[in-house]
Amino acid sequence: MKRLFVTLAAAGLALAGCGQGATGGGDAAGGRNQIRVVGSSTVYPFTQAVAERFGQSGAGFAAPIVESTGTGGGINLFCAGVGPQHPDIANASRRIKASEIELCNRNGVQQIIEVPVGIDGLALIESNGQPTGFQLTARDVYAALAANPFGRPQTARTWRDVNPALPDVAIRVYGPPPTSGTRDSFAELILEKGCDTDDAMKALKESDSDRHKAVCTQIREDGAYIEAGENDNLLVQRVSENPGTVGILGYSFLDANRERVRGIPLAGVAPTSETIQNFTYPGARKLYIYVKGEHLQAIPGLREFLNAYSQAWNPGGYLVQRGMIPLPDAERQAALQAVQNPQPITAAALQ
Structure with a gap:
């Protein structure tokens, strides 16, 4: 197929002859020969590991550039448009939202390929120097961190107050900060569940979903909750050096730092690879990458990189050794099909 060229104008990118589809050709991102990935800090170490091996594979492709921007920030960058100045892949520690797909579509990104890559746990951690370990429930965590727990003013200063x-x-x-997918998962998997242990909150969900969301997911801003940015290694360091504090991050960082921190059980279930894979741990969640179909033919090595990723997530693969929990067999096969026969996801599919 004749190579199509794009030119950068002062006002932005002029795209001509693009949008052939997820499996068709096109040079929507012509002018760049290195894959660019943005997004989740939780998925970052996994994608970075694949990128490093891909660059060393001898296949002749440059190692992809992988940036940790947070899920929300990464998806915003991914959805900003088609062309060489826009990323090819977004790492995500939660599923993309319908509103984000609509944002992509408005900016010309029509071919969004969803690839689940594994399972992770949203882990609560404490320092190994803490003599008595916390035993928490979702209700405890919600009552401690909500701006207005159960619709009432927040007065708790200690865990015993809760x-x-x-x-x-x-x-x-x-x-994590608001731009993080881990923050979104924390709100959905822990805060809302803790909030909904109250019958009045369950009723509010039915009568006023917006109010319910605000009451159940808004976090207090008086210093009890400290935004630690997108650097999960720094978060581990802060918790390990300050016994009595609690941290929230992806399980893989807990698994890699067990000499300094330990997982906090939720409702009596500790975060382990087994409890996360079978979803008995309340904080278990899927991890994703989203691929821009318009760039599949335009960026050298993008298809090959996805194939390399699909080999790395298998049981016994090197991503498992780094803390990724493999998907069940059927779901892993479906993810492989998403790589081999990419089909765009739509906002309607998320409803």
Whole structure:
């Protein structure tokens, strides 16, 4: 197929003859020969590992550039348009939202390929130097961190204020910023579940979903919750050096730092590879990459990189050794099909 060229104008990218589809040709991102990936800090180490091996494989392709921007920030960059100045892949520690697909579509990104790559746990951690470990529930965590728990003013200063069975230790939780997919998962998997242990909150969900979302997911801003940015290694360091504090991050970082931190059980279930894979741990979640179909033919090595990723996530693969939990067999086969026969996802499919 005749190579199509794009030119950069002062006002942006002029795209001519693009949008042939996820499996068709086109040079929508012509002028760049290196894959660019943005997004989740949780998925970052996995994609970076694949990128490093891909660059060393001898296949003649440059190692992809992988940036940790947070899921929300990465998807915004991914959805900003088609062409060499826009990323090819977005890492995500949650599923893309219908509103984000609509944003992509408005900016000309019509071919969004969803590839689940594995399972991770949203882990709560504490320092190994903490003599008595926390035993928490979703309700405890919600009551400690909500701006207005159960619709009432937040007054808790210690964990004992939340639950008399908990230690008299100041509430200090290091967690992800609003741009992070881990923050979104924390709201969905932990905060909302804790909030909905109250019958009045369940009723509110039916009568006023927007109000319910605000009451159940808005986090207090008085210093008890400390945004730790997108650097999960720094979060581990802060928690390990400050016994009595709690951290929120992906399981793989807990698994890689067990000499410094340990997982906090939720409702009696500790975060382990087994409890995450079978989803008995409340914080279990899928991890994704989203691929721009318009770039599949335009960026050298993009298809080959996806194939390399699909080999790395298998049981016994090197991503498992780095802490990724493999998908069940049927779901892993479906993910492989998404790589081999990419089909765009639509906002309607998420409803």
